[in-house]
Amino acid sequence: MTSSSKIPTEFNDERRSTRKHRAILGAAATVFLRNGYLGTSMDEIATLAGVSKQTVYKHFADKERLFVEIVISTVNEISDPVHEEVLNLPDSGDVEADLCDLARRQLARVMQPRLLQLRRLVIGEASRFPQLGRTFYERGPGRTIAALATAFERLAERGVLQLEDPALAAAQFNWLIMSAPINQAMLLGRDEAPAPADLNRYAHGGVRAFLAAYRNR
Amino acid sequence: MTSSSKIPTEFNDERRSTRKHRAILGAAATVFLRNGYLGTSMDEIATLAGVSKQTVYKHFADKERLFVEIVISTVNEISDPVHEEVLNLPDSGDVEADLCDLARRQLARVMQPRLLQLRRLVIGEASRFPQLGRTFYERGPGRTIAALATAFERLAERGVLQLEDPALAAAQFNWLIMSAPINQAMLLGRDEAPAPADLNRYAHGGVRAFLAAYRNR
Numbered sequence: 001m002t003s004s005s006k007i008p009t010e011f012n013d014e015r016r017s018t019r020k021h022r023a024i025l026g027a028a029a030t031v032f033l034r035n036g037y038l039g040t041s042m043d044e045i046a047t048l049a050g051v052s053k054q055t056v057y058k059h060f061a062d063k064e065r066l067f068v069e070i071v072i073s074t075v076n077e078i079s080d081p082v083h084e085e086v087l088n089l090p091d092s093g094d095v096e097a098d099l100c101d102l103a104r105r106q107l108a109r110v111m112q113p114r115l116l117q118l119r120r121l122v123i124g125e126a127s128r129f130p131q132l133g134r135t136f137y138e139r140g141p142g143r144t145i146a147a148l149a150t151a152f153e154r155l156a157e158r159g160v161l162q163l164e165d166p167a168l169a170a171a172q173f174n175w176l177i178m179s180a181p182i183n184q185a186m187l188l189g190r191d192e193a194p195a196p197a198d199l200n201r202y203a204h205g206g207v208r209a210f211l212a213a214y215r216n217r
Numbered sequence: 218m219t220s221s222s223k224i225p226t227e228f229n230d231e232r233r234s235t236r237k238h239r240a241i242l243g244a245a246a247t248v249f250l251r252n253g254y255l256g257t258s259m260d261e262i263a264t265l266a267g268v269s270k271q272t273v274y275k276h277f278a279d280k281e282r283l284f285v286e287i288v289i290s291t292v293n294e295i296s297d298p299v300h301e302e303v304l305n306l307p308d309s310g311d312v313e314a315d316l317c318d319l320a321r322r323q324l325a326r327v328m329q330p331r332l333l334q335l336r337r338l339v340i341g342e343a344s345r346f347p348q349l350g351r352t353f354y355e356r357g358p359g360r361t362i363a364a365l366a367t368a369f370e371r372l373a374e375r376g377v378l379q380l381e382d383p384a385l386a387a388a389q390f391n392w393l394i395m396s397a398p399i400n401q402a403m404l405l406g407r408d409e410a411p412a413p414a415d416l417n418r419y420a421h422g423g424v425r426a427f428l429a430a431y432r433n434r
Contacts, residue, residue, distance in 0.1 A: 039255065124342065168418065183392070
């Protein structure tokens, strides 16, 4: 009886702890994005998560570590599938269609309101937390651009593209697609995803300019 | 005697007032950029400007109006000459050289530490002050892109470029040149201007990609 009653209790404790951990992370994301770093208190996070302040501190040593955790998990969640898609860029024989499809999917992921708000917050705090901005950059756009460079080198080996500086071409592709909507969203404080027609215009316009520059003739 | 003694006094009062106005603006810019909007107090600005807090309030009704003034004057100061240069884009017959020269000068202006810090601050505050981000965008990149569209339409009329969507081509030119260094500076919290070799790589690489897409053949 001892062992059979013990295991479920530990299991329940663990489940309860995981549930609280997730509730705290969810509440913290909401409060940080709404009030900024300075405007956020552990009290408010505890209230929203429905746990005691002590519990919050048991899971996260301080506000800074909780903030870092929110940034890393949000960026990974969005950037992991983007990275996958870039590395698995198909080669259907129609490079324009393949790249447009990739660009539209990248744009739709990166223009999610939650990531835009977080990006704004991280930029606003970049002088206080330079390491956090660096992490955002490296796990976000930096990783995507590196994967694009690899994908484009492969297309160059197959004679589809002609490149001198794959890293520069990858950065240009990324920013040809992303810059106009991201920079507008950053400065205008707009969080809605762009309309599908605008997504198409940025994606298609960016890919056409990119291919005009780098398609092998 | 009355009139001759009166004029210099008024004149001196005005000069003193202008001097204080400038001292407050300079101090406010320093404190806002160092501490952010929430972290800045009118007290600290008064102390740094060497005036009383009352004097600060006589010149600027509240912290918000002072912040708006700093943003508008800084953006105008940097964006006015960029706008001029774009509208006066020379036509030497060597469009690649002309655009590279323009791109290098644009980059050097936009990558000034003070403007990068301010851009970061405005982005961080865009949900609190959406109007301010909009002003930054409209007087900064928005105005430059509109001027580029006009300049490129002129080049298209002369048969140098071939364009379907001048506004899109202008945005692409702007972001091909600016995006990599600006987005890195934003997230990495770096304020130094890029090394001249990097400025050249961004400018030249951006112009080459742009012309590959839009030069009339």
